[in-house]
Amino acid sequence: MPIESVNDFVVRFANVNGSGSASANLMFARAVIRMGVPVATRNIFPSNIQGLPTWFEVRVSGEGWLGARGGTDLMVAMNPQTWDKDVASIEHGGYLFYDCSRPIPASKFREDLTVIGVPLTEICNREYAEPRQRQLMKNIMCLGALAAVLDMDADIVKTLLSEQFKGKDRLIEANHRALAIGRDWALANLTCPIGLRVNKSDGVGDRIYVEGNAAASLGAVFGGATVCAWYPLTPSTSLAEGFTSYCKRLRGDATTGKNKYAIVQCEDELASIGVVIGAGWNGSRAFTATSGPGISLMQEFLGLAYFAEIPAVLFNVQRGGPSTGMPTRTQQSDVLACAYASHGDTKHILLFPRDPGEAFEFGALSFDLADRLQTPVFVMLDLEIGMNSHLTAPFKWDDSRRMDRGKVMTYADLESGRDFGRYLDVDGDGVPFRTYPGTHPTRGSFFTRGTTRDAYARYTEEGGPYVENMQRLLRKFETAKAHVPAPLVDAAPGGARFGVIHYGSTAAPMEEATQILRNQGVKLDVMRVRGFPFAKPVEDFISAHDKVFVVEQNRDAQLRTLLMAENCASGDKLVPVLHYDGSPVTARFIARAIAELAESIDARAKEGALS
Amino acid sequence: MTYLPKPKFRHPAIEKNELGLTHRDYEGAISTLCAGCGHDSISSAIMHACFELDLPPHRIAKLSGIGCSSKTPTYFLGNAHGFNSVHGRMPSVLTGANLANKDLIYLGVSGDGDSASIGFGQFAHAIRRGVNMVYIVANNGVYGLTKGQFSATADKGATLKKGAANPDDPIDLVMMALHLGASFVARSFSGDKGQLVPLIKAAVEHKGPAFIDCISPCVAFNNHDGSTKSFDYVRAHNEAVNALDFISERAPITTDYAPGEMQLVKLHDGSTIRLRKIGADYDVHDRVAAINYLMKHDVAGEIVTGLVYVEEDPGDMHDRLQTVDTPLNQLGDADLIPGAAALAKINASLR
Known part of the structure; x- marks a missing residue:
């Protein structure tokens, strides 16, 4: 039976990178949001510029779950290189959307899938003469056809296209036309809609849709940063670039046009942190954006800043390590490297934002903390937060707030x-x-x-x-x-023997997993740690529970080690739940792991009671 | 012995500058370097230059890396903020400090180990970025604090105290600075105060990256026969291209010179350096000629000193970055924080 679902499914676009698909894919997600239905989107991309496979995942979730779900209900398979794996990865009874301009042997399909073929290339070649236009318009045509099969509001997509190409009327017209061609073809030739549908809803509210790196860079602008020194490094690059573009918009002197900021692209990360420390020493608010390899290079300077007590802000957009590791995949594996960065006895302040909203908030706050405490402050983002757009509460600012220069x-x-x-x-x-x-x-x-x-x-x-x-x-x-920032607790009604501690981008899937587990009868109190050093409530939370699961996205249970090292708990109380294959952890993974662990702990406790 | 304070007593008739300050006001703690160290002469030249330029000491920021030379900022300008940073990384720290406050004078002191080895990259990039600074390398061809290993500026074939010869080619920082776009390049010798003091004064007044390579013999580890950085060797092979008189805006030129004997160089603040030419036809504004001249004399085993190259009004990093006139560290909430209304617009664009 084909999957039937309204406002609750996962669409995955399989593309070739460099083909211009990204903006059309993003527009698909934004169209769903404009229909009032929450989405969670993720880019899965290689360390490459052109020709390699890339995926864009859109989880449509009327209930508002923002973590990755896992699995695909509708595959938009546009990349022959990955066809076999893509087809194999679709959920049973799912849908396969593809470009049927060229015949594909029957053995390449699955019998349980609903196949939706649209001759996109053929139509494009007929309608457009220029090769680049054929490529770009194909993406928009595809969007039109998808809107038809998923029963989406075509006018919303049209409006988005008009906004995107505002001021370029010819482009708007051309895009509207391509959209209509795709949609009309689908309506005329396919069964529309399919079992998956988007229905208008009011689940989005006033939320915004933004990347964590952009949000963090805006936080730096509002935090009063005037000096940014950086070295290009995935996945942190777009943070420095975000700061550059926000400063151009917001930090020009009204009369002279001169800049109330300075941005230096340095020769390496050593120089980047050196510039930040020099500027901080001299009374400017300064920051760098980097990732694990950059943090490694900055070690000696970080010891100096700790010991000489110089304010500095570092945005660490974590990726898979060690070494070059998985440069375009996400992890939370620099916790210890940052907490104790440098030689000698050092400890540093860490902030763990959960999403772009907190990336903005903590981004601005970090400069007050660095000045107040005269020391480096690490804002610990990761690729999942930084390089993906997320739905988040609108940014807030209190105009009576003043910089705390310490x-x-x-x-x-x-x-x-x-x-x-x-x-x-x-x-x-x-x-x-x-x-x-x-x-x-x-x-x-x-x-x-x-x-x-x-x-x-x-x-x-x-x-x-x-x-x-x-x-x-x-x-x-x-x-x-x-x-x-103080830790936040989601307490189970009536209390619980088991606790969970998590942080950063684990928050969204953890919330969903908590609900799944509570529905299954596994009672949990859940604490989200938002900063290091750990405040007393963290220690109290652990001692109030028999066992505490520490859910994180690295191999070595780094936050658990930090909790133990800082005397918050002994190891036998803290049960690691770890996910570190480079994909963001899912609610399904967390729920399954905790359910199994909880069951075996209970079983052992019963055995202990009997013997 | 930096914990021993110097006595405050001073002679009532001691010379004062325009600020009413005496030489003593430009001093720092007592040096802990070896007796006779060339670096102390450089410190003394810096104090001398700042005194004569009537600079308020606290408006200077002195930064260094690690090594004997990098210890010296403690020994001059006690009322200036100092920063003894990380080995080889003074240039980046100075760059950041300069970004924060363009109104101070930045004096970077480094050594040949600090700038030609571990910090070679930062030396290069601070110069090519056009940081407005005086960058002095106290160059002795040897690692002093770790007791006498060759540095990257040691000449090929030069020997250590115990006789080992250097097998590697040297790095000439003056040549590098010329290639990298430094707008003021000089070499001097710590034993020649008459040349060094006006060079430092001119470098301070120059707006842009001013580099001075100052050969400064290490009396403990590199002042023997066989060294090419010893007092005797440098004196015997010193080939000055010009002699300098630094003339402030306030003191007009009175002496007459025969044509061709003298070149006047305007500095950013309106003051002038008067160059008495020694090398015939040497044009201090010609970068290419300077490089050729240096190479020719290097082959002949001569050490070219003096003002090698200067560019009039080159502009600096802040000009390139188009920063506002107010130093960035003095901008307040009203200048920097866009506020709730601007944020609301951004929110609206993200829906």
């Missing part, structure tokens, strides 16, 4: 005779005062170095002042607990 002594402070010791803990919170270079002719200057010094920044190699300083840095880290 403890900075001004000319007036120094002139009044206030005692200034760069590393002096005057308030007992471990955070000393600093001065910007050039503030006062005779007071407040100091020498910044990575070598040991006393509270007045005077060079010393004595053990006492060194230990005192290292202890103060620990006090400062303690202070940070109150500043990083």
